[in-house]
Amino acid sequence: MKCLHCDGDKFEEKNCRFTPEVKGEEVEIVVPAMVCTKCNIPLMNDAQMSQLRKAAADTYRKAHGLLTSEEIVNFRSLFDMSQAAFANYLKIGEASIKRWETYFVQDISQDEHIRLKCDEAYAEYSALNVHWKSHPPDIYSGNRRFSWELFKQAVRYLIKFTKSPLFLNKALFYIDFKHYQLNGMSITGTRYAHLEYGPCPQQYENLIDFMIREGTLIQSDGHTLKSIETADLSIFSDSEKEILELVANLAKPDGGKKLLKLSHQEDAYKNSESMALISYEFAKHLKI
Numbered sequence: 001m002k003c004l005h006c007d008g009d010k011f012e013e014k015n016c017r018f019t020p021e022v023k024g025e026e027v028e029i030v031v032p033a034m035v036c037t038k039c040n041i042p043l044m045n046d047a048q049m050s051q052l053r054k055a056a057a058d059t060y061r062k063a064h065g066l067l068t069s070e071e072i073v074n075f076r077s078l079f080d081m082s083q084a085a086f087a088n089y090l091k092i093g094e095a096s097i098k099r100w101e102t103y104f105v106q107d108i109s110q111d112e113h114i115r116l117k118c119d120e121a122y123a124e125y126s127a128l129n130v131h132w133k134s135h136p137p138d139i140y141s142g143n144r145r146f147s148w149e150l151f152k153q154a155v156r157y158l159i160k161f162t163k164s165p166l167f168l169n170k171a172l173f174y175i176d177f178k179h180y181q182l183n184g185m186s187i188t189g190t191r192y193a194h195l196e197y198g199p200c201p202q203q204y205e206n207l208i209d210f211m212i213r214e215g216t217l218i219q220s221d222g223h224t225l226k227s228i229e230t231a232d233l234s235i236f237s238d239s240e241k242e243i244l245e246l247v248a249n250l251a252k253p254d255g256g257k258k259l260l261k262l263s264h265q266e267d268a269y270k271n272s273e274s275m276a277l278i279s280y281e282f283a284k285h286l287k288i
């Protein structure tokens, strides 16, 4: 690296003051730069340059009451969404998210849109969280507290083989009950209810709806669901992974039709009352 002004070749990293323009407005920032030891003129490498752009954009955002790049990233991570999922949830291009999370300043209407959508998602998310997490683990949750994270990853994994809520719900029922039968604990902590179409996660519509609204599931023709991300199986224990695979293999040949039929013959279904929660005690006599 050579100084563009005096040909000097010794540099020191120093915090320097700059006054770049953002949207026609001058902002003042202090960021690190390489300073020529001979003539004191700063020079920047690529990393420092992008740091400068980001600092300039964030200074402008703060001055105008807009969300900073970090706040946008925080919103996204709060819901555990990828940039693609977040873009889908906000109904905007993924490229915009990438730029907003760095140096491209969103305009006021975009800023309001992000806040509104995130507040909405947050309200729903916490309502579901409170509802499910406030119940202590018992025989109806398979001795385990409900976990959103485990539920979501299980859905992402099983939806590949089952495709619609009707079949997905049975696959979920089987992973939780089978794991309870073998290990005394369910996988996701989900409570299942006896519904007309078989055993279903309690409030499954809210759970699946939330995943659709947040953009991690896509509904293509009214019934078929697709996950836009591959499941992260690393959060499951070995015994949980085994059961997930077992149920996936049973669902694979016919999309879960056999599981659906079987689920109606289970004691868990035949001996529980319509609309009532199903006790995991019935897992003793599972047909798979």
Ligand SMILES: [Zn+2]
Pocket: 003, 004, 005, 006, 007, 008, 036, 037, 038, 039, 040, 041
């Ligand atoms: Zn110089």
